Amino acid sequence: MKSVDFLIVGGGVTGTTAAQTIRGLRPDSSVVILSDEPYELYSRILLTSYIRGEATQEQVFLKRNEWYQENRIDLVKGVSAQKLDANAHTVECANGDVYQYKKLLLALGARPIKLNVPGSELGNISYMWTIEDAEEVINALKGTNESRRPGGPLTRRGVVIGGGFIGLEFAHAFKVKGIETTILDGSEYYWGNRLDKQSSQVIQNILEKNGISVIAGEMVEKFVGSRENPQNVGKVITKSGKEFGCDLVGVGVGIKSDLGWLEGSGIKIDQGIVTNEYLETNLGDVYAAGDCANYYDVIVEGQHLVGTWANAATQAVAVGKTMTGVKTVFEAVCAYTARFFESTCSFVGMTEADFADEVVTRGTVAEGKISRIFLKNYPSTSSGSMTRIVGAIIANNFGEVAPITDAIKNKVDVSQNRDKLADANFDLHSLPIS
Numbered sequence: 001m002k003s004v005d006f007l008i009v010g011g012g013v014t015g016t017t018a019a020q021t022i023r024g025l026r027p028d029s030s031v032v033i034l035s036d037e038p039y040e041l042y043s044r045i046l047l048t049s050y051i052r053g054e055a056t057q058e059q060v061f062l063k064r065n066e067w068y069q070e071n072r073i074d075l076v077k078g079v080s081a082q083k084l085d086a087n088a089h090t091v092e093c094a095n096g097d098v099y100q101y102k103k104l105l106l107a108l109g110a111r112p113i114k115l116n117v118p119g120s121e122l123g124n125i126s127y128m129w130t131i132e133d134a135e136e137v138i139n140a141l142k143g144t145n146e147s148r149r150p151g152g153p154l155t156r157r158g159v160v161i162g163g164g165f166i167g168l169e170f171a172h173a174f175k176v177k178g179i180e181t182t183i184l185d186g187s188e189y190y191w192g193n194r195l196d197k198q199s200s201q202v203i204q205n206i207l208e209k210n211g212i213s214v215i216a217g218e219m220v221e222k223f224v225g226s227r228e229n230p231q232n233v234g235k236v237i238t239k240s241g242k243e244f245g246c247d248l249v250g251v252g253v254g255i256k257s258d259l260g261w262l263e264g265s266g267i268k269i270d271q272g273i274v275t276n277e278y279l280e281t282n283l284g285d286v287y288a289a290g291d292c293a294n295y296y297d298v299i300v301e302g303q304h305l306v307g308t309w310a311n312a313a314t315q316a317v318a319v320g321k322t323m324t325g326v327k328t329v330f331e332a333v334c335a336y337t338a339r340f341f342e343s344t345c346s347f348v349g350m351t352e353a354d355f356a357d358e359v360v361t362r363g364t365v366a367e368g369k370i371s372r373i374f375l376k377n378y379p380s381t382s383s384g385s386m387t388r389i390v391g392a393i394i395a396n397n398f399g400e401v402a403p404i405t406d407a408i409k410n411k412v413d414v415s416q417n418r419d420k421l422a423d424a425n426f427d428l429h430s431l432p433i434s
């Protein structure tokens with residue numbers, strides 16, 4: 001058994017930034033990161049630039065081995081934590097190693113949900129989460145180049161399964177590489193599990209303008225191998241019986257934290273690991289942060305599960321401080337913007353429709369930009385109640401991200417301006433920030 005002051009499971013941006021914060025505050029402590037990936041920290045955000053050939057592999061890696069040595073952070077690579085005993089303060093790994101911790105941070109991130117249909121194992125069906133995934137996409141793109149026969153059809157065809165951020169990244173990357181691209185989305189309309197119909201149409205119009213076909217209401221039944229290379233995908237068949245010939249497939253059907261190994265530990269889980277505003281779990285000396293944490297958001301006053309780089313990095317600093325005894329509330333408005341074909345789609349703050357009391361829509365499909373603003377009523381001692389913006393989904397209307405973020409952060413009472421919010425000409429910068 002190895003004893004360690006600060007044990008961190010997960011070597012992504014959360015785990016690494018927390019380790020760095022702890023090191024700064026506790027120069028003499030031992031800090032160990034267990035990572036089931038065989039690499040130092042790299043940027044998931046840059047993976048798509050890497051795939052598109054706009055960033056080198058060297059640029060994707062954010063930390064080198066020397067950095068861990070200089071900071072005396074012991075990065076144990078390629079090792080998976082598989083059991084937590086919170087009473088004994090131990091974590092057991094798949095290779096049999098056991099670590100006894102004084103403080104434990106779970107920085108487990110999330111993983112892509114895999115499609116489990118016949119033919120899923122065929123070549124050139126890729127996900128986009130790890131550096132290996134990116135290499136796979138690059139190889140699939142190269143492969144489709146090489147398999148282009150002289151005199152054969154010039155167009156290579158790619159199918160993207162799933163609307164959403166990763167689907168958008170795939171579609172953009174395929175198109176940049178000259179692939180004829182079709183997006184299949186299982187919802188009633190494109191990206192229907194997160195967008196309303198109008199915002200969906202705004203994004204779909206941009207995609208179609210850029211030559212991408214979008215087909216909603218189609219679920220994958222199976223993949224079939226190609227005639228020339230039966231080990232590689234050649235066709236997607238949907239549950240309705242439609243067939244889409246293709247040379248490669250990109251899958252983006254959602255992500256989920258892998259928390260199965262924590263079962264039986266007594267830790268509270270509700271989609272993510274439940275924490276308070278200090279990122280403390282219900283178990284003593286056990287903390288969670290980043291994509292795997294369902295934390296108490298003090299700004300909107302509710303539990304919140306977020307999957308963004310900035311959120312992960314800022315939570316990591318807060319939790320690193322708290323773990324060293326400098327108790328720090330995590331307080332930030334999260335925001336994520338996908339950029340595609342010079343357009344954007346942003347999610348800001350809390351965008352779960354169930355959480356809001358009302359949703360206001362600004363803009364129209366015809367204008368090509370729509371912001372949906374989520375409002376919530378809060379009791380207030382002075383005026384009885386107040387209405388605040390808690391989140392927004394902003395389709396191709398990037399200029400509204402900053403004022404909406406400010407309004408959420410500053411808990412602006414919009415009761416007086418409620419009716420004006422729906423007017424796209426009303427300048428959100430004029431909302432009174434006290």
Ligand SMILES: Cc1cc2nc3c(=O)[nH]c(=O)nc-3n(C[C@H](O)[C@H](O)[C@H](O)COP(=O)(O)OP(=O)(O)OC[C@H]3O[C@@H](n4cnc5c(N)ncnc54)[C@H](O)[C@@H]3O)c2cc1C
Nearest residue numbers: 010012013014036044080081108109110290291307308309
């Ligand atoms: C292609 C792509 C583009 C993105 N673009 C953006 C963007 O533009 N903007 C943005 O804000 N966000 C973006 N994101 C999301 C962002 O990258 C994540 O929110 C962020 O990486 C989360 O960091 P994390 O440290 O919490 O989790 P992760 O980066 O997932 O790291 C967690 C690590 O823990 C490891 N792990 C899990 N379980 C165990 C275990 N039991 N034992 C050992 N190790 C374990 C995992 O393998 C992983 O290495 C993008 C993500 C992808 C994939």
